[in-house]
Amino acid sequence: MENEEGTAIPSEPQTKATEKVNEVIDGKIDWRGRPARRGKHGGVNTCWFILVSFGLENVASLSLAVNLITYFTVTMHIDLADASNALTNYMGTSYIISVAIAVFADTFIGRYKSVLLSAAVELLGLLLLTMQAHKPGLKPPPCNIFDPTAHCHRIEGGDAALLFSALYLVAIGSAGIKASLPVHCADQFDDTDPKEAVQMSSFFNWLLLSLCVGGAISLTLLVWVQNNKGWDKGFAVSTGSMFLAFVVFLVGVPWYRIPVVRGKNALLEIGQVYVAAFRNRKLILPGNPEELYEISRMKGSAEAEEFVPHRDQFRFLDKAAIPAPTDPPAEGGDNQPPQAWKFYRVTQVEHAKTVLGMLPIFGCAIFMSTCLAQLQTFSIQQGTTMDTRILGDHVKLPPATLPIIPISFMIIIIPLYDRVFVPFARRITGHRTGITYLQRIGVGLVLSCLSMATAALVETKRKKVAESHGMLDAIPVLQPLPISCLWLSLQYFIFGIADMFTYVGLLEFFYSQAPTPLKSVSISFLWCSMSVGYFLSTILVQVVNAATKNNTRSGGWLHGNNINRNHLNLFYWLLCVLSFLNFLNYLFWANWYKYRPQDKDDPSEDEKV
Incomplete structure (x- = not known):
């Protein structure tokens, strides 16, 4: 089609596509x-x-x-x-x-x-x-x-x-x-x-x-x-x-x-909501949540405001959305901004509720990192005492390279999970991610518990080999034990699968559930849980050594450099029991948690996509 001047007029679909680009x-x-x-x-x-x-x-x-x-x-x-x-x-x-x-x-x-x-x-x-x-x-x-x-x-x-x-x-x-x-x-x-x-x-x-x-x-x-x-x-x-x-x-x-x-500290604002709720603790909550403070949606406003609906959870925080009786009403009514440290919009209060609700899930993720720390420390030391030869005498596998086994498996399974399992599960469950974030995290926590049990069994076998061959005091560099280091791949393999489920599940959970101003910080919640888990590992090792120093000849389950004389197998069993208790705790909080209303998986939305 051409106009009067002979210039081609693009069709409507092409015009819309161009505008979209x-x-x-x-x-x-x-x-x-x-x-x-x-x-x-x-x-x-x-x-x-x-x-x-x-x-x-x-x-x-x-x-x-x-x-x-x-x-x-x-x-x-x-x-x-x-x-x-x-x-x-x-x-x-x-x-x-x-x-x-x-x-x-x-x-x-x-x-x-x-x-x-x-x-x-x-x-x-x-x-x-x-x-x-x-x-x-x-x-x-x-x-x-x-x-x-x-x-x-x-x-x-x-x-x-x-x-x-x-x-x-x-x-x-x-x-x-x-x-x-x-x-x-x-x-x-x-x-x-x-x-x-x-x-x-x-x-x-x-x-x-x-x-x-x-x-x-x-x-x-x-x-x-x-x-x-x-x-x-x-x-x-x-x-x-x-x-x-x-x-x-x-x-x-x-x-x-x-x-x-934007120059706004979202975490500071969350903290201010908690302070405001404490300051207003003696105020009486209105029977109708619509009476709580909120800025009215103004059509044509220069800056769009985010609105989150009120939820009947953590009602004590709603007091942060009640203007104090001594505060005179601002000219212009609800369209005026809230007063810092005194009262905030319902949306800002809901942001604070969301962060508070995520804390139990955050806490349950900590102990898995404590287990991971052992695979990066003591399991490597186990490998230094074992036979690292594979494929005969031609190739030696350094102990630190053992995690390549689960990682290689993950390189294969992640694309399959994303391209095959998720679409298949989506048709059955109606969830965009196939299974929910919390279900994915739970699978990983169960597998981490099994990984610690496997580590305990492998360490028991390794010590029996050292004892039966009279090599409890052997120098690993000069005389490795006659047992292949590939036995350690079992615990790495199980934990690798656990990591795939929990790692991505936590990333998706924190990112999807966090308020919009906290999207960036929310990713750091995962790293923070891992950080606390590593520090907990340090404390746990010291506590275990202090508690067992009078019950072992070596001065503690994990004391000294001779891992053959230590009781690492008992330490792994302790981690297995603690991991199982952590999973039970997680089940309680996962059942208690309520997804943000706008982030619930909606099968109808999946069909639209």
Whole structure:
């Protein structure tokens, strides 16, 4: 069709499609501050820059998590229990700092700038680790810590300060990336667009897949380099991988959708609601919730307000939405803003209720990280005493590489789960994610309990082999036990599947249930639960050693460097029992929890999508 001037007039569908592609996305800009447009910014293609960067960062950092215990004990001559605590403290700090960085990013600099700054900090820490591992004068002289007659000097003084300064720089940088990068990737999708909403539903699964691929490279290539070519070369490869992650992320900057930084501290506002509720505790709640304070929806207002309906849960917090009798009514009525620390809108109170309701689920997720900490510390030490040969005498599998077994399985099963199981389960259950977030978390908690039971049985078998061959005092480096380290793959395999369910389930749960202003911080709830779990592991090891020091010849179940004389199997059984009790506690809170009204899975909505 042509107009009077002979110019072609596009058909109506083409016009709408063009407008859709060039549509301005509300609340998001590009790196120059111009409005972000659909088709030019964000989407699946842009996400690849972020996922590749996340995988490369995991290449650099995961080898530290699984092999650092060996570096501490063999190279730095730190006792096993102290080395285990040092590693869990390092991991715990990395995760807990992510909450503070998430708040800082959302309030001041934005998420993509936070990623760039955090990557630079982690890169500096890795450079310092490489330098110390390369310079003989910055570490203790070589010594066989497994020889009881040897007097090995533990790292101390300035050298110890350099070691832990470098490690905690890596921890801070890694925390910033974990806090900001996943949510920055989620920012590339618009959940109000049906097509992008479906793509976003798979995002967390692909995020885990990128971590697994990066982890597989780290557990094979980097661990092999660390153990066979030297720690300095291993840290140098980690540094190179981190630099590449920085470059890949930087290349994608022109195509990112970047949320506008509002300068509001959402966590502070939540805390203010709690304070206001306490200050107004003597006020009487109105019988009709509609009498609570709320700003009226104003058509044509310059800034759209978010509205969350009132719920009959945590009613004591509703007192934060009651203006004090001494406060004169503001001119203009309900359209005036609330008064800080005194009273707030119902929507803001509902945000505070949501966060409070999520805390029990957060608490139940903590203990699973405590179990994970043991697989990154004591299980690695188990592997150092066992026969690491596979495929005859041709290949040796470093103990730190054992997690490659569950990770390899996860690389295969995650795409199958996302592309086969979820669509199939969606037709049966009507839920967008196949099974609910809480069901997915529960499956992971059950499997973590089974993993600890398996670990206890394997350790019992390993000790029986050492005892039957008279090798309780054998030096692992010189005389490994005649039992294959592949036995440890059983506990890693079960826990790997548990991690797939719980890790993604928690990410989806926290992100979907958190109030809009807390979407970024909500991802940090997962890292924070892992952090507390690692710190709990440190405390648990110390408590167990203190409680059993008079009942064992070794001075405690986990005391000393001779794992053959320790009672690690009993410690694993203790973790199994505690994990089961934690699961029972989780069942209670999962049944009690009520999803946010606007986030409930609606089969009719699935059909529309």
